[in-house]
Amino acid sequence: MAARTVTDPKELAIFEVRDLWAYYNEKPAIRKVSLKIPEKKITAIMGPSGCGKTTFIRCLNRLHELTPGASIKGEILLRDKNILEMDPVLVRRKIGMVFQRPNPFPTMTIYDNVIAGYKLLGVRLKREEADRIVEEALRKAALWDEVKDSLHKRGTYLSGGQQQRLCIARALAVKPEVLLMDEPTSALDPKSTAKIEELIVELKRSVTIVIVTHNIAQAGRVADYTAFFYLGELVEFGPTSEIFTVPKDPRTEEFLKGKFG
Numbered sequence: 289m290a291a292r293t294v295t296d297p298k299e300l301a302i303f304e305v306r307d308l309w310a311y312y313n314e315k316p317a318i319r320k321v322s323l324k325i326p327e328k329k330i331t332a333i334m335g336p337s338g339c340g341k342t343t344f345i346r347c348l349n350r351l352h353e354l355t356p357g358a359s360i361k362g363e364i365l366l367r368d369k370n371i372l373e374m375d376p377v378l379v380r381r382k383i384g385m386v387f388q389r390p391n392p393f394p395t396m397t398i399y400d401n402v403i404a405g406y407k408l409l410g411v412r413l414k415r416e417e418a419d420r421i422v423e424e425a426l427r428k429a430a431l432w433d434e435v436k437d438s439l440h441k442r443g444t445y446l447s448g449g450q451q452q453r454l455c456i457a458r459a460l461a462v463k464p465e466v467l468l469m470d471e472p473t474s475a476l477d478p479k480s481t482a483k484i485e486e487l488i489v490e491l492k493r494s495v496t497i498v499i500v501t502h503n504i505a506q507a508g509r510v511a512d513y514t515a516f517f518y519l520g521e522l523v524e525f526g527p528t529s530e531i532f533t534v535p536k537d538p539r540t541e542e543f544l545k546g547k548f549g
């Protein structure tokens with residue numbers, strides 16, 4: 289069945305994915321996916337376990353190809369430039385990622401975690417500049433007030449929810465154009481989850497967000513657009529309000545009713 293890929297024509301697409309295939313040892317996990325991801329919006333990638341959600345977003349910042357035996361075919365245009373032909377380090381600077389489990393660098397302080405991206409890129413920052421970047425990123429991640437007096441303590445001293453916001457600050461510090469989030473709240477309690485969801489909605493003013501979520505209610509709460517994947521294919525894509533109320537494909541409807549995975 290053909291995928292429905294509707295976005296409001298007034299929305300600017302930051303990504304245009306064309307005929308994307310992604311493989312593990314020649315076995316396809318993503319099959320001929322085409323979609324446009326709108327800029328400064330939140331797009332949720334939804335679907336049952338194993339349908340290719342994580343593989344798909346890992347293609348968007350070229351992490352997929354780091355898996356042994358993995359390969360990609362197709363085009364991923366970031367503002368008309370194919371990222372598959374760009375320097376992967378530059379791609380990952382423009383397209384940040386936050387993972388399922390908070391993963392601050394355990395031996396580093398909160399401060400050093402936030403500017404770790406610059407160190408990895410070999411960029412030397414003056415003290416005042418580093419201070420400014422750290423404060424700005426922690427404020428954007430809604431963590432500044434909680435940590436401003438303990439910047440030189442280790443990141444791992446924070447609670448799980450705070451650690452995840454620290455990881456968001458670390459990703460934001462290098463000023464990405466897109467933030468990919470792979471089930472960012474699945475390891476968190478409801479209160480920390482609510483705080484991160486609030487933050488995600490706030491962040492779309494400055495950055496495009498693509499979020500993988502198992503949680504249908506979460507997609508409904510935060511996402512402007514939703515893509516539904518099944519067995520590596522994009523089944524349906526459109527404004528969340530439409531996908532949730534009038535899904536065009538029976539597989540989307542079944543999923544939304546909780547009938548599988």
Ligand SMILES: Nc1ncnc2c1ncn2[C@@H]1O[C@H](COP(=O)(O)OP(=O)(O)OP(=O)(O)O)[C@@H](O)[C@H]1O
Pocket residue numbers: 312317335336337338339340341342343344355502
């Ligand atoms: N490193 C790997 N090597 C081989 N196959 C893999 C690897 N990672 C994922 N796969 C396979 O690719 C397919 C898509 O997996 P992926 O993790 O992208 O799905 P997902 O929708 O994110 O799943 P989940 O919701 O369970 O996290 C699955 O069939 C999975 O078994």
